[in-house]
Amino acid sequence: MHDLIALTPLGARDPRRDHHLGHSLIEVTDVALASVAARLGREADAAALVATVTGAEAPAPARATASAFWMGPDQWMVEAPFATHEDLARQITAQANGAASVTEQTDAWCRFDLKGDRLADIFERLCNADLRRFTGGKAVRTAIEHLGCFLICRSPTHVSVIGPRSSAGSLHHALLTAMKSAL
């Protein structure tokens, strides 16, 4: 096993945690990501592959399951615990037998989880997603302060924001500012 020490997207050893008026903003770093894109004509097989590795049907457009969300036509992002799936892309490729193009995405992104009762009040200051209408399992990609981000609504009181890793600092600043402004 290698001895290199990982940094979080915000550039520290440990994930950042912020709390404000009963709401939390937590940097999440223990999830591995891999994109699974269907090969031409193998769309059904690719969906089946996602189902196999996630144990749930491949999510429909703008939807998410416990461990996958829809990225684009015939393309999904699979989530798995980093500790056991650091090499997630390779693991999925091994099961793909040519049905999908799998690409490692773990460190392409940073992820911040917001929890609390008034998430809609916060997000209406950030992006055009109609959070008041979101129930669990909704996944949209949109812009937050000029950054393209995925919004994964795990439940009405728990939303993951997955944004470009290199801009983790700017994204975190925007989220925290909105929390303090809206609450």
Place this chain on the structure above:
Amino acid sequence: MTQKNRLQGGLIDRSRSYTFRFDGKTMTGHAGDTLASALLANGVRLMGRSFKYHRPRGPLTAGSEEPNAIVELREGARQEPNTRATTAELFDGLVARSQNRWPSLAFDALSVNDRLSSFFAAGFYYKTFMWPAAFWEKLYEPMIRRAAGLGSLSLQDDPDSYDKGFLHCDLLITGAGPAGLAAALTAGEAGLRVILADEDYVMGGRLNAETFSLGDMAGHDWAAQTVARLRSLPNVRVMPRTTVLGAFDHGIYGAVERVADHLAVPEAGKPRQILWRIYTKRSLLTAGALERPIAFENNDRPGIMLASALRAYANRWAATPAQRVAIFTNNDDGHRTAADLHAKGVKVAAVIDTRPGQPVSTDYEVLQGEIIDTAGRLGLTRITVRLAKGGTREIECGALGVSGGWNPNVSLTCHQRGRPVWEEGIAAFVPGGTLPDGMTVAGAAQGLFSTHAALTSGAEAAAQIATDLGHAATKPDLPQAEDAPVQITPFWHVTDAKRAWVDQQNDVTAKDVKLAHQENFVSVEHLKRYTTLGMATDQGKTSNMAGLAIMAEIAGKTIPEVGTTMFRPPYTPTAMGVLAGRSRGTDFRPVRKTPSHTWAEEQGAVFVEVGNWLRAQWFPRKGETTWRESVDREVLQTRKSVGICDVTTLGKIDVQGTDAAAFLNRIYCNGFAKLAVGRTRYGLMLREDGIAMDDGTAARLAEDHFVVTTTTANAVSVYRHMEFVRQCLFPDMDVQLISTTEAWAQFSVAGPNARKLLQKVVDPEFDLSNEGFPFMACGEITICGGLRARLFRISFSGELAYEIAVPTRYGDALIRRLMREGQEFDVVAYGTEALGVMRIEKGHAAGNELNGTTTALNLGMGRMVSQAKDSIGAVLSRREGLNEPVALKLVGFKPVDPTHKVPAGSHLMTKGAPVDAAHDQGYVTSACYSPNLGHHIAIGYLKSGDQRLGEIVRLVSPLTGFDHDVEVVSAHFVDPEGERLRA
């Protein structure tokens, strides 16, 4: 100062007194006051000066259409010019100053303009200030600029913050008067998602300014009760202090919520205002109507205002501009004002009605006639009436309410170029033409002026919308309300007045309109532009109609024949700050940081913006006093031993699929089909127009898997382009794309000792020998005992070089490890400057060379464009103009006198030829000092450059005063044979 003009009653909270200052005078008002109502209560009528003639002015209105009473609000960095006193909510400690006057409001030196007004008629400046020619800019214009303008900015950074937000609803209702409230109630109870927005801080609209009752309660009580009911509905969002400023495409509305303008300063962390983007399925405009004035001689003195405003000040704010008032009207509404004021104990000296046969009141005198003049320098003292029955009469009064009828407030209906249409019955324009998507209009905004009509039309419109959206709607039981018919005889201006103001802020008189017609500026747009009618901060809400009517009269046409009134966004002027939101200062755009950023900061690196990226530019060391010292060291040490540079910012695109190679064959002008697995190739991408778009490498990790790199600047556009080619041009190619730019931390390890250094971190089972891993090899490896990594043997510096990539989270650890392991080689970290120097020494093209106008031919890569296949851009690259015999070619330059620079941006001239554009031979794109060669070098484009090696040409930069000889040389200054990178 006492509130000598404060009346009984009203909706102000007398239990809360606020002190405020206007032009240094301290006064008191109450919660619920506006600055204007508080000033009037304190006996102040004079609140501003007009734009051109600096005429003394007081409020004309009691709302956001105010042209006259505009002031500088607040002090210091929060100073806010041109703020309407009529909407500025009073708060304790408010400070305001009058503007556009010197030295004082009462005595304004520039009021001399008023006496010279006959020289300043409409358009006068187009006819003069031309002699002598030079004087316009030296004398006249500076003079005019100083005199012009209204309020002033503080010139300090705005200390407040602004938010932007996004709201979604089924129905947006603009205006919370009777129509809006009835509509909100109907739609809200039908279960629609409703947003009710009103610019006022108290909802109810005219209901708060009137005395009549709704059912068995006062109008304002019904409004308050209804608002309370609406607030209790979870599906209704009630938004006071919110101005809907514009109607945009597809049901998107812009609105500004003034969160903190009624406070001394915003709460910590909270915004001053919020720009809401409202996405709605339908919208209902219930913005009411605006009363319009009548133009007559000296109709602009402080104390002369719209009758409805006079009434509103008395009823809502318990204030009056004077204890003795008169009314001038052409419709019944003026009489309502008289009655209300009389009831409040204000002496009504007379009601002058232009119409015959008006009922005589027992409370005050009613005259038929016209006002032909007024008196009072800083405030009205007397009016002169020309009686219909003959003769004139002078009437003492301190205020005059003018009622010329009402204009439906159609502004928002015009925002998508909808043109209002004339309705004779009310002598006004009502919404017409193409309304914005999904917009309905109800109440007074639609020309239905009675309260009853407002309530019912609002409720009916909402019910219809609810039904359209599939909700069952029941009409709420609405209270009984007045239903007086409109009685109006159009009367726009008193004829043969010398100076009757039409646009009060811009000082446009009825005579100016006549002059415009006389000079053939007849079209409404010409009229507005020539006279500036309606161009003031009120967008002509109170003036456009009269201007139009007067023009129609002169031209002998009907009003609709002459034109219509149009309005543009925003509905009222909107702070720049709120339109920008949080995107200012360092937050203007997001920052992108490289994986080694933290480490680089520790090294004291100097950073530079590259797009949104922050990259280390160089790494100063103790004792180094200039950037050149640091950069030279980084370059020399890299070429001597080994250097490391973070190149993560280069775009990386994962290209997979059985057609991946065929796809790249389309994308790149050179061939990729035959590239072996485990090898990398340089690729040049053309735009379809044959111009070089980007360059980079493609590494074949497997038969069906490539990793393509792009330049930092073009990462996004190249990905977009590749998706276009994939989805739109070759949809049946089996190829999948995804960006992996940020997934991998990538470092260039360059220099003679690069291999030795890497061997210390790469796991032993991987052979890095020149045979095992030759130039342009690539592969997936592990390092440091098992961390997956990618290794590419590519070189930008021209040295033996590798690029090694690891998952981004380990980038920091890797560079620390490489620097530690490299100590025995005196490894250096190098930044973008050294990177640039080394690539110029090697003659590699980069952003400065790929400037969007250069071809493969210019770059000396003409032969790379394969004729054997159909790749993007190949065909159009064959056009004659892109293949001239004397084409620009990329070559190198070195100074004849080695002490000279070879600055980029300089132009090349043939020795002995004239120095001008006609003889331009080319230009220098990139330049640097080469520590290896000991002098400055450069690369650039020179006509037929490849055939002119050895020629001495003249390099000129008149802009920077540079003019020296340079020698044309090969762009490959260092190791032209490329032995080092193959070592």
Place this chain on the structure above:
Amino acid sequence: MIINHPLLGPRDAAEFVYKGDAALIHRPDGMAPDALEKFIDYGYLRDNPAGEHRELWFHEQGDRSWLVVTRNTLTHEITSVELARDVARREGRSK
């Protein structure tokens, strides 16, 4: 503006990047004898109608789909939105 994405429903046009006339899908054959002439027309001439316009938008801040949007250039009214890939196939593009 709002573009009704065939897979995602209504999305703000601000999430998209505009390219131009959907005729750009019909790239001529670069190996044909009259290729140059065809490409000059393809590359440079546009109908640019005042009215209905079929055009290409890329959902850059979204699902990365290229769309063919039919929009009226006088009113901005959008009457149809399709995945460009489907349109391209339907109109004879393959590989």
Place this chain on the structure above:
Amino acid sequence: MRYSGWKVIKEALTGHRGWGPAWRDATPKPAYDYIIIGGGGHGLATAYYLAKQFKQANIAVLEKGWIGGGNVGRNTTIIRSNYLLDGNEPFYEFSLKLWEGLEQELNYNAMVSQRGILNLIHSDAQRDAFTRRGNAMILNGADAELLSTKQILARYPFLNVNDARFPIKGGLAQHRGGTVRHDAVAWGYARGADQHGVDIIQNCEVTGFRIENGTVKGVETSRGFIGAKKVAACVAGSSSRLMEKAGMRLPIESHVLQAFVSEGLKPVLPGVITFGAGHFYCSQSDKGGLVFGGDIDGYNSYAQRGNLPVIEDVAEGGMAIFPMLGRARLLRMWGGIMDMSMDGSPIIDRTHIDGLYFNGGWCYGGFKATPASGFAYAHLLATDRPHDTATAYRFDRFAKGRMIDEKGMGNQPNLH
């Protein structure tokens, strides 16, 4: 009628009864030697120079609405000649020289104000590019100066240097650049053309061309057929719509460009300034309004209005360099339709139809070009040879691969 100091004083003292129409409203004659379609700045300037400079007669300008109602009446009033490429710079410099003499030429004060234009620099690469451009300007006989941040701050002390996301690293100035009272340009040329006998015909829309065996014979209009020896299209913004009636497809797309003006303010901005790391440029009118703009909305449009994203983008740019603008209020916004050409440069050329000429593709550079465009177009109409400064503005440059691409954006109009 000549405007003079005496005249102004006399009229002031006699109630302005003596002012006549600035131009006559002519009724169409059956036929003209020259018909210019489009009563905008370019069309009126063309008519003026055709009559005055090139001594042609029997000229009509046909305007579908009211003169000056197109982009000359809806722009940000900037004039400059800070171009890079040889195809452009001489032309725009010629235009700037014509601006400099405009008032005396027209006896009409269009308030040409050479207050200077400044392009801010935010990176080394940008400095290299601006240096090359500045040199090209000087080599073409124009003026240019490279300013240091210190010099810039002396003129614009309130620029953001405290927490700028993209620090200012200098700027390229053209001191002869500036602003002009835009509407007055149309009126001044109209008055001048009228005085030289040109018929200006408003509310006369061209509905078609009469073309017989490859030669144009005249135009069908909302006021009937009007014959002509030469027909000159000059309707940038609507070029495709008009030329389509002659069966032509153009290397042009129509896009909306929004512009904005603030409430009147006491003087703060001495000159014209352009943000180099975002979309924002700004000047202050003599009346006190801050006139500013940014990028085009970016989609084909003939609707003279835009949408919120661009408004916000422009405001962000403004706040980025001038954080003191936060409390200035935007008063009005409007949209103009641009002829966005395939290389960002205009076309002044003959068409394949004898007697039919074309002037368009001005992108958002049209206003500053008004005098030279009129002059060069008049030259082409009168002599059938392009004016020396406009030889590159040909239709065939795309087929020949001789694009004039200042920005290097290629054949995508909305990127220019």
